[in-house]
Amino acid sequence: MTAPAARASVTAEQAAELLGVRLQTVYAYVSRGLLARDVRRDAGGRRVSGFDREEVLRLAGARTRHRSGSLDVFVETDVSTLDPRGRLAFRGVPLDALLGPPARRVEDVAELLWSEDGRLDAGAGWRLDDGWRAVARRVAQALPDGVTDADRLRAAVLALAGADPDRADLGREHVAAVGRAALLAGVAALPLRGEPVEDGDLERRLWPRLTARPATEEGLEALRTALVALLDHELAASTMAVRVAAGTGADPWLLLSTGLAALGGPRHGxxxxxxxxxxxxxxxxxxxxxxxxxxxxxxxxxxxxFGHLVYTDADPRAEALLDRVARLDPDGWPVVERLLLRVARDPGLSPNVDLGLAALSRACGFVDGAGETVFALARQVGWLAHGLEEGPHGLRFRGRAAPSA
Incomplete structure (x- = not known):
């Protein structure tokens, strides 16, 4: 007769079968705090993982349970993973390793997210065709007064889509090419507020589009940190929207348009x-x-x-950005610090990346709405990575209606 303790435990393979996921996804659930793992030795002395069967079954039920007013959706992804306790990784590389200091180049981390081989090197592919630069600038200049910089990014993406003869190509090389063009042309579509920079790393090109202040190395490093930290963040609202669109076979430009639309609300970007x-x-x-x-x-x-839907502790992106801001703007930092202490005391919340973006914009003298602009530019990288991953699954997201009352 099987002992009660043995009946209550399942192997990693059995847990994967109960959950209907791959084995590596089970371990991803462990890293995210969704499952507890018991490591023991088998009869041969080998280390094996055991999982509480009831906990596995509860998680399996949560993956399909319908709850009024909320929707929990679990999607397997290797693009990025986050742990509610404050750890974030891109393709398995911890964010803190990418942020340094100094932070890795935005272009390098973008190639990591788009690659299949874990490559962390942009090479020489980040050059913008003069024709596409002209298209982005023309459409941005034609917009009426009062539009935001984020609106200019949306308009540039739509215009570039029409100028791409290979638009329908869903292959990895073309999708990556779209990503490079969208970021570089997006920067070119923004109004010039300082001395122009047409070459160099992305943050150097972007800086004079956000402020009239001369760039400093400390400021550029802080802006690069923000861009890298925001490249992806697991399955945020805009990313889920992009994955749904990818399942329909939408081209990469339409994926970016989908993401930019979903990002624009006051509860997100x-x-x-x-x-x-x-x-x-x-x-x-x-x-x-x-x-x-x-x-x-x-x-x-x-x-x-302050606060986050997933993180139970500090948002690692906020910590990295606020650390840069404290060194970048020592005169303005005390105000941010007083706010941090006040909210930590009551209601006891930790800062999120939105505070980091706002503090960075304030320290650098960026124009109003710069936080959303930085967010929208950076996250396009992650959306295309998720589109590449989701596309082969086809049309698998199909909600069902339930009575509202």
Whole structure:
């Protein structure tokens, strides 16, 4: 007769079968804190992993359970993984290893996410065709006054799609080429606010599109850190939208348009705007307590720039950015620090990447909305990586309706 303890435990292979996933996904669940693993030795002295059968079954039920007002969807991905306790990795490479300091080149990490072989080297492929640069600039200049820089990125993507004779090509090489062109042409579509830079790393080209201030090495390193940190973040709302679109066979330009649309809301890529207003209120002299109260009243849900749907501890992207900001802007840092201490005390929340973006924009004198612009540029890399991964699965996302009451 099998002992109760043995019946309560399953092997990694059995857990994978119960969950309907690959073996490596089981270990990904362990790293993300979704499953607890018991390591023991078998009769031959080999280390083996055991899992509580009831916990595995609960997770299996959660993967398909319908709950009113929320939707939990588990999708296997190797693009990026995050642990609720504050660890993020791109293709298995920990984010902190990519952020240094100094941070790896944006172009290098983009190639890592688009590659199948773990290559971390952009080579010489990051050059923008003059014709595509002209297309992006023409369409951006034709937009009416009052549009945001993020709108200019959306318009540039649509215009470039029409200029791409290979638009329907879903192969990896073409998708990567689209990504390079979208980032470089997107920068070129933004208004020039400083001395132009047409060559060099992405952050050097982007800097004069965000501020009239001369670039400093410390500022460029901080901007590069933000871009790298935002390249991907597992299955955020915009990424899920892109994966659904990829399943329909949408071309890479349409994937970028899908992502840019989903990113634009104030609860996603546009969240740093509200945080910028919060920091301005803190600067205004009314005190941090009054600024937080006003922000909560207008935001409607928590304190903007704090807390996260997945992380139970600090957002590693925020930690990296705020560390750069503290060194970059020592005169302005005390205001950010007072805000951090106030929210840590009540309601006890840790900062998220939106606070990091807003603090960076404030320290560098970036134009209004720069946080969303940086976010939108960077995340295009991750969207295309997810599109490449999702496309072969075909049309597998099909929701079903349930009565609302």
């Amino acid at each position: 546009g969240a740093s705007r509200e945080v910028t207003r919060l920091l301005a209120r803190c600067d205004a002299g009314g005190g941090v307590d009054a600024a937080v109260a006003a922000a909560v009243a207008s935001y409607g849900s928590g304190v903007p720039g």
